[in-house]
Amino acid sequence: MTAHNPIVQAFVKLGGFIQDFCESHNSGANTTNANFKEVLARAEQQNGWFTQENVLHSLGQWAHLLTEDNMATWLSQYAFEKGKNVKVVGIVMAGNIPLVGFHDFICVLLSGNKVQAKLSSNDTVLLPYLAEQLIRFEASLKDSIQFVEGKFDHYDAVIATGSNNTSRYFEYYFGKKPNIIRKNRNAVAVLTGKETKEELIALGEDIFRYYGLGCRNVSKIYVPKDYDFDLLFKTLFEYKDIVNQHKYANNYDYNKAVYLMSEFKILDNGFLVLKEDESFASPIASLFYEHYNSLDEIKGELQERQEDIQCIVSKGLMASEISFGQTQKPQLQDYADGVDTMKFLLQL
Known part of the structure; x- marks a missing residue:
């Protein structure tokens, strides 16, 4: 054509x-x-x-x-x-x-x-x-x-x-x-602690665009054992105005209350709750995180669970990775779930 x-x-x-x-x-x-x-x-x-x-x-x-x-x-x-x-x-x-x-x-x-x-x-x-x-x-x-x-x-x-x-x-x-x-699929990000401020700001776009409702939104991050969340929280503060949207604010208040009543250990910056969790799909206004021991270990785990993952944000980890800030900017050839829709249609 x-x-x-x-x-x-x-x-x-x-x-x-x-x-x-x-x-x-x-x-x-x-x-x-x-x-x-x-x-x-x-x-x-x-x-x-x-x-x-x-x-x-x-x-x-x-x-x-x-x-x-x-x-x-x-x-x-x-x-x-x-x-x-x-x-x-x-x-x-x-x-x-x-x-x-x-x-x-x-x-x-x-x-x-x-x-x-x-x-x-x-x-x-x-x-x-x-x-x-x-x-x-x-x-x-x-x-x-x-x-x-x-x-x-x-x-x-x-x-x-x-x-x-x-x-x-x-x-x-x-x-x-x-x-x-x-x-259901979700996007995840793998951080090393060496990210620049600009990369973490871009990660905020992956997390907060469309209020995190898309399957390409990052709903979970993997961080090294000794990761310092301070820089991440300070950087993500660029997106603080998101809590002015009442539907988002209601979800933030509700999910934070549920976590606190359940006595989960959480990190909170006033508009985003971080919770340690093995699941991929975090609720609105929440971001799950999990620690890893080595990049090889996390690479293997992500490959094993690829059926649940829409895309992976990282830098230098794997060939199929997506750059920070780009998850909600797919190209025409970026098919959902990795299934070539056009090929399927042409074979009917």
Whole structure:
């Protein structure tokens, strides 16, 4: 598939449309698209976690990705058949962070298939609006995009994202069709104590972006036995204003109270609670930590538990690591759970 393909061009135009909106909105210009601005307001009304800052961050990432060069580089890895049978792909979308199912949506359309999307009740505003703009740029896509509220109609394959609990239901309902079913995963970071202040500030972005609700957010850190948390806490203080968001503050107060009543040993800086715990998934406003004896030991443990890990933030530990501050800036070829969605779709 070349960059001149009309569907590719429609997404490139959509990227430009989003970029123009973000730039005018951030500059406070009067040229800001009023309809788009209203969509942002409705998204936040529907879901209090979807603040304008976080929605604009998500949109800005998509504007950066949906360029002709980025699309061409990504799609050059695949062989696209002309005249292949068109399949209907049902997408069950999560609603934890803004536009979390957009990559699946893009993959289905670029693979030449049709989308039947079931939106999360927490995120029903953003994607339909972007789909409208996409159809405006390429009218032929109108017949390839359908949003459904109840059960899927006729469908040939399914991509479903949810929790470990919902995955059991997904496997029961969709197991007989080709599928990608995603479960809970989390991001972790491995610290050595030699991190610079700048790297720890960047780690704060991995922890706090989207209030820590994404599967790519760092929810646990591994530290050496003698690690001094003082520098980490001082550095993360850059993010102290996050506690002014009432939903975040409520979670911080609740989780701190639960830990204190349970007499767990915790570290606390007024907006983030650190708790020593072997689990990966820390509650909102909490960050789990675990000590390690050697980097080789922790590298082996992470490889053993890779089914539970979305990504690893570290410096010089392993080939697949992600740099500090980059977990919520995935590239087009960075597939959730390491499963190549485009390859799956092209083989249907």
